[in-house]
Amino acid sequence: MTSATTRGPIQVDGEVFSNKRVGAYQHLTLVADGIAERTRPGNFVALAVGGATSANLLRRSFSIYRVRPAGVYGGTVEIVFAASGAGTQWLADRQPHDAINVVGPLGRPFALPKEPVACALVGGGYGSAPLFALAEKLRERSCAVHMVLGASTESRLFGALEARRAAQSVTVTTLDGSVGIKGLVTDPLPALMARHSIEVVYSCGPMGMLAAATRVATDQGAWSQTAVEEAMACGIGVCMTCVLPVVGDDGVTRMLRSCVEGPVFAGDKVRWDAVGTIPAGTFGAPEVSRQ
Ligand SMILES: Cc1cc2nc3c(=O)[nH]c(=O)nc-3n(C[C@H](O)[C@H](O)[C@H](O)COP(=O)(O)OP(=O)(O)OC[C@H]3O[C@@H](n4cnc5c(N)ncnc54)[C@H](O)[C@@H]3O)c2cc1C
Numbered sequence: 001m002t003s004a005t006t007r008g009p010i011q012v013d014g015e016v017f018s019n020k021r022v023g024a025y026q027h028l029t030l031v032a033d034g035i036a037e038r039t040r041p042g043n044f045v046a047l048a049v050g051g052a053t054s055a056n057l058l059r060r061s062f063s064i065y066r067v068r069p070a071g072v073y074g075g076t077v078e079i080v081f082a083a084s085g086a087g088t089q090w091l092a093d094r095q096p097h098d099a100i101n102v103v104g105p106l107g108r109p110f111a112l113p114k115e116p117v118a119c120a121l122v123g124g125g126y127g128s129a130p131l132f133a134l135a136e137k138l139r140e141r142s143c144a145v146h147m148v149l150g151a152s153t154e155s156r157l158f159g160a161l162e163a164r165r166a167a168q169s170v171t172v173t174t175l176d177g178s179v180g181i182k183g184l185v186t187d188p189l190p191a192l193m194a195r196h197s198i199e200v201v202y203s204c205g206p207m208g209m210l211a212a213a214t215r216v217a218t219d220q221g222a223w224s225q226t227a228v229e230e231a232m233a234c235g236i237g238v239c240m241t242c243v244l245p246v247v248g249d250d251g252v253t254r255m256l257r258s259c260v261e262g263p264v265f266a267g268d269k270v271r272w273d274a275v276g277t278i279p280a281g282t283f284g285a286p287e288v289s290r291q
């Protein structure tokens with residue numbers, strides 16, 4: 001296959017290979033030929049849910065955990081998800097050989113450092129899943145990888161064992177103290193960054209966690225890359241459901257679409273305190289009258 005045919009998203013009639021419970025999550029592996037070759041760490045897939053006659057018209061978005069290029073069963077793509085609403089519950093009920101339509105890979109991936117620097121990878125809950133493919137790419141570039149994984153409780157931690165193979169050091173936190181350090185995933189980050197001279201902080205998880213990880217990185221003069229999870233409808237840049245305020249190099253705030261201009265953003269460019277709003281002065285926003 002040429003590089004021209006392995007770029008950009010495709011739509012594939014996928015088939016469930018396996019669907020297993022892992023703690024509080026489901027680990028779903030789909031045979032979906034052609035996605036693996038196109039995927040870079042930080043990309044996501046949008047899955048059709050509910051079957052052909054379903055009223056759930058919107059696809060559901062999931063970070064890509066792992067991909068394997070074509071093998072005996074064809075190329076596979078893996079996701080880890082929490083069954084919360086109608087769409088994810090439907091996915092959790094799928095059995096091997098069931099059909100699921102897949103669009104992907106979507107979105108911008110994590111940017112990788114050019115130099116072999118030390119990196120901290122911070123994951124909250126299922127947000128840890130996309131960090132493993134990233135860790136592999138960073139190791140290929142001789143970067144030191146340190147993982148900090150957190151969750152509310154042990155069953156909501158993802159990948160703590162796998163992290164031992166993927167990283168030079170692993171720190172685990174839980175809010176209830178059921179395993180690891182009791183507290184937030186960002187609590188041990190400042191000391192870890194100082195100890196290992198961390199220059200880049202990658203994070204994926206809830207918005208509050210991303211804002212906190214960015215704050216710690218910026219305070220210590222490190223670069224930050226965050227994978228956001230804004231609610232999405234189309235996933236392909238046409239509906240503007242997923243916008244959030246991001247400051248450009250010219251200092252101007254613009255509402256960027258996290259499905260195409262993200263989901264990975266430089267953390268220090270996102271206006272975390274204004275997510276969910278259109279802050280005053282945003283490019284293209286109506287002027288508020290001052291009478
Ligand atoms: C880029 C991206 C990556 C994601 N990665 C994962 C992942 O790896 N694992 C995982 O469990 N979940 C992930 N999510 C969240 C996942 O998309 C939602 O949990 C899912 O859409 C909920 O669908 P539902 O039908 O079960 O719930 P419902 O609440 O019935 O969903 C209805 C609609 O609300 C929106 N929605 C609801 N909750 C969310 C949410 N938290 N984020 C975004 N949209 C939401 C969706 O657009 C969906 O169409 C990701 C979301 C995005 C945008």
Ligand code: FES
Pocket residue numbers: 231232233234235236237238239240241242243257258259260
């Ligand atoms: S989800 Fe439609 S523009 Fe991003």
